[in-house]
Amino acid sequence: MKTDRILKLMKFLFWLIFIALCFNAGSLIYILFKGKYVSLEGSKSIYVDPDLFDHSELRTTWYYISIILITTLLALKAYIAYLVTKIFTKVDFNNPFNTTTAKLLIKISRIALVTGVLVVTINSLYMWLNNKALVDILMKPYEEGSGEFLFLAGVIFVIAQIFKKGTEIQSENKLTI
């Protein structure tokens, strides 16, 4: 009963996280189009500020690359949250060891790995831009936590493999007469 309540709460939280991340990604897409078709100067967000980019010829290019990378990152995080909500809808907690859940867990670990690599890429890009003086020194790396994402991807992958093995053993037991 306690577990059921916790799982319901987790399901609700992950739906909230998914909606929030979708909203963030959508707002960045809006800012991207606003910057392109209206005015770059008014296109600020909490993630990227065009004023912090050096006023060079490639300013717009780097600004757009940053927005696209961060939007992709938010979309990936939203997808991970969506896959977790999918576990809650698809899994039968009376019989949890099935191939669907194992596949979902493996998928989550792969997406988490890609997300971690993307965060590393964004951080490296910002550091490179900083070194080349193409962005303001005040502009910090997008997110510290790329290592944590990669660590999390590894942990989820191991859990997914154990789950997959459990599914195989359960299936074999079911077909033992």
Place this chain on the structure above:
Amino acid sequence: MPIIVNLDVMMAKRKMSLNELSEKVGVTLSNLSILKTGKAKAIRFSTLEAICKALNCQPSDILEFVSDS
């Protein structure tokens, strides 16, 4: 799969239906059906013993090994 289950052959020889065998052996109809159609992954010795008693036969009459090559 290299192990072939010839349960239907023995059942035909002893003129026994799946229902009858299921009652004698104490295994559900669906599980016996899984065994008969070769979808089973494993069989317990206790089940094999019960089937051999019910059909008055040897394990080799029910299980056959055929090499993949």
